[in-house]
Each structure stands twice: as C-alpha cells, then as structure tokens.
Amino acid sequence: MAARLKIRKLVVIGVGLIGGSFALALKRARAVQRVVGVGRTSRNLAAARGLKVIDEASRDPARAVRDADLVLLATPVGQMPAVMTAIAPHLPAYAVVTDAGSTKGDVISAARRFMGAHLSRFVPGHPVAGTEKSGAEAAFPDLFQGKNVILTPQRETAAPAASLVKRAWEACGARVTRLTAEQHDAVLAAVSHLPHVVAYALVNMLARRHNAAQLFGLSAGGLRDTVRIAGSSPEMWADICVANREALLAALEDYENELERTRAAIESADAAELRRLFAGARNARGKWLVKKP
C-alpha cells in the first residue's frame, strides 16, 4: 500500500466551488496541513477564510506558490495562461501543479507555452462535478464523493506527479479515469458543454417572449430541472464554449440533426415515429443515467 498522502502546503488559485471543495475534502481526509487560497477579490477570500475553506489568503500567486507542494489551478479556463505565466518562475522544483479546467486541449497548450521547466510536473485534470452555484460559499467537502475526475497526462508528465494528483482526488472520494485530451474534450462537449448551451438557449427563448412572466409562472418541475444548469456562471461557460469550440460545434450539429428528426415526425403527425424516438431516449436514460437504489 502507498504511504498515507501528506501535502504540507496546498495552494488553490481560484477559491470557488471547485477549488474550495477540493481544499475542504483534503482537509477532512487529513491529507493536507496548510491551504493558501489565491483570488482576485478580497471579499471572496475573506469568506473562504471565515468558512475555514483556506487557512491563509493571498492576492499574489507568485508569492503564494514559493513553497507549495501542490498547486490547483481552479480559475475559469480563460485565465489559466495568465496564472501560469505568473507562477512558473516562482515554483519550487518539487511542486506539482494540476488544474480543474473543464477543457483540456487549450489548458495543455497554455501549459506547453507558459509552464517552462515545470511542464513535466503539470498534470492536466478535470473533476466532472459541480452545481449551478459558484464562489467559496458554495464549496462543500462531499462535492467529489463518487464523482469522476479525468486526468489527461501528456508524454512529458512525470509518473510521480500524475500519481500524487490521482491520490489527492481519490482522497476527495473521486473515481479517477485517464483519457487523452482529445477524448476528454469530445466527451465533455457532448455530456456537459452541449447541455449547458441547450439549457441557456431554452431559458432565453422563453425570456424573449412578451408573456415571459406568465410562461415561467405556469411552468412546472420539468422545466425547472431541465434548465437548472442555466444558473451556472456565464463567465466560466463562455470561456469553455470558446476553448472547446470545435468539439462543441460537432456535438451541437448532432443535436440539431436529432431535433430535426423529431421536428419532421411532429410536422407529419407521425405518432408511431415519435413513440419510437421517445422510447429510445427513455430506455437509454434508464439504462445509463438512473442511479440504482
């Protein structure tokens, strides 16, 4: 068995739902001694300290990482190049860096460009978990329990670095899977990025109608669940859509073809074809998505 995981100093850059929950989960697992949170707004950092999500707050990433064992980059993906540029010259030789970005191709490109000699200890990762809430106040230690974390180590990635990150996520209760960055981005475009686009568009279509207040007032739980993720951070999701746009556009095209298939059956009042389509979807959901009791 591996020795017990012990991280002396964890630096979380971007203390939001993901970064904050990572810190809380590792603290609860007694796998970390000290957590330093780095952020842009002192209000959120103060909240994170007050809630004991972090032990210290810093607005200076370069200074914060100087004696870090593990650094988690948990900012929106659009900010990763700037963060990497800021920290790379100041990382100790032993530090392992990982990220929680929802897209991997672009984060890896940035790492190749900006992480310099630390590239071999950069382990690209993505915890496939979250809620529609954001900020340190939304963080909770059970967020990753039973959830998937995908790591996409590159050929340069040192095995001990990948192993440390894997063990840290396992200490948070997550199930760790390895994929190539391309596989990751295609999978996530389909199962996460597209559903967000779908939910945002559905709300906007309703909100544009002149009787929007009446529409929402007469809606029920079906709509509410379908668009729950339209409460997600616009900044983060705009970044993700741009960063992963090729895979997302491919998924969107497949989806629009599927909608067209449904529309054709509605137009021709083909109830048998609609039953076939809907039953196929219900069966797939039942087989793959419904949790067994």
Next chain:
Amino acid sequence: MAARLKIRKLVVIGVGLIGGSFALALKRARAVQRVVGVGRTSRNLAAARGLKVIDEASRDPARAVRDADLVLLATPVGQMPAVMTAIAPHLPAYAVVTDAGSTKGDVISAARRFMGAHLSRFVPGHPVAGTEKSGAEAAFPDLFQGKNVILTPQRETAAPAASLVKRAWEACGARVTRLTAEQHDAVLAAVSHLPHVVAYALVNMLARRHNAAQLFGLSAGGLRDTVRIAGSSPEMWADICVANREALLAALEDYENELERTRAAIESADAAELRRLFAGARNARGKWLVKKP
C-alpha cells in the same frame, strides 16, 4: 363561504400518476366518498385498489359512470375521443366531467363532437404537475400541492360545473387559473412540450454515439437533471406532440433560432456575446424560476 365540497362518487378513467393522485388528494381532503377507477389493464387497477387509490375497479367506463357526480378523464389525450364516445350515453344529467389532458384544443374538439348533451357540464382542465414516473403506483396525494391547474371553460360551459371542478382542484392544494384553450396550448408548448422534446433529443443524440456507455458513464448531475423528463411516457408525449403540433412547432422554431444565435457566437469565438447570452438566461432563471427560501 361555500359549503364543504362533498363528491359522492368520483370516477377516474385512467388511474395513473395524475388520476391516482387526484383521487388520493380528494380522499385525504375528505371531499369524496367513493372512487371508482377505470382502466385497460387489470394489473394496474389491482395495484390501485391495493394501494387504496381507488375503492372499486372497473374495465367498463359506460357502467362505471352511471351514477357519477364527477368524472375525471386522465388517459393519454389520444384516447379521449374513444372514452367520451363510450361514456356520453350513460352519464346522469347531473354529472360533471373534466379532464387532465396536457393539450386543450384537441380535447375540446373531441368534447364538441362526442359529449352531446353533456357538453355544458364538461370542464376542460390541465394540472401542470407530474413526474417522469407513471402508473397508479407513482401516485401520491401531495402531487398538486402548490401547483398550477389551468381550466379552459368554453362559452357553453355551465358556471356551476366550472365551479365544482375549481373547488375539487383547490381541495387538492392546487392554484387554479383560467385561460382560453389557445392561450393554454401556446403556453404549454413553450414551457412543457418543448422541454420534453429537447430532453428526448439530447439523450438520443448521446445514445447514437458509438461510445454512448462511456459518455453517460462520465456525465454528471448537470446532464442527469437536464434530461430527467426524458424518462416520461413515450406514448403520452407522442400524443401530446401530435395534438399540439402547431404551437409546438412555433416554439421549436423559436428555440432553434436561439440555438443558432448561440452557435454563431461559438463559431466566431465571441466570448463577450456568449457571456451576454448566458447572463441573460441566468438572470431570467433567477428572477422567475428559483424558489425563494
């Protein structure tokens, strides 16, 4: 104050989630003495009796309605014409008939054609509530608590009949709203029928991919909530899509335009426009859909 509601005999035709929950809610409110359930399969009727959702079971709607005070038609909308044809010659003069169909234009057309002299005591209605489950075993008395019920009485509808149906739904804990049938069908196409089409299409698009098992296995709560309603009855929803196809096609067109707007912003990597679109959706959801604590 109105006298206490007292229905001697309620006949529920179609003892599923909606019909069964209506019976249970009225029983709990002590507003009904006897409930007769009518259905096509003896298995479901036996379950309904075993669960005390109904007091008696019948497979013969004509016989069941002979001394009914109130009849609820809770079958899929496609079966309503046949049910109306079967019961109209056997209804007593005092019986009030209502329905729980998710579309109103087509149910009203059927009533005009098949309800004969009983048209003035037919009150078209729609409880905007449900879950993705179906059958008598899914019924529970709180289903309508705080939910909207839309009644669409016609110019022929007798006021006391409309009043009885309104009071029955209020006894179930529902909030009753009146709309024209056209208003109802346009509203529901947008807030309910379209979201179902969206959810079914999203699951089908994923299920058609060669790596469907991997995709669903790596998905998270966002997808699960977005497609929860893809677990709904294919038979019922095929009927609804055909019955309300004009309003649904109009809603689908608006939605596809909204998707195109999003796609254009993704294609041109316009993060500012995406932030604007997503923030608009998040604000609309926050204003209209998020329950105040």
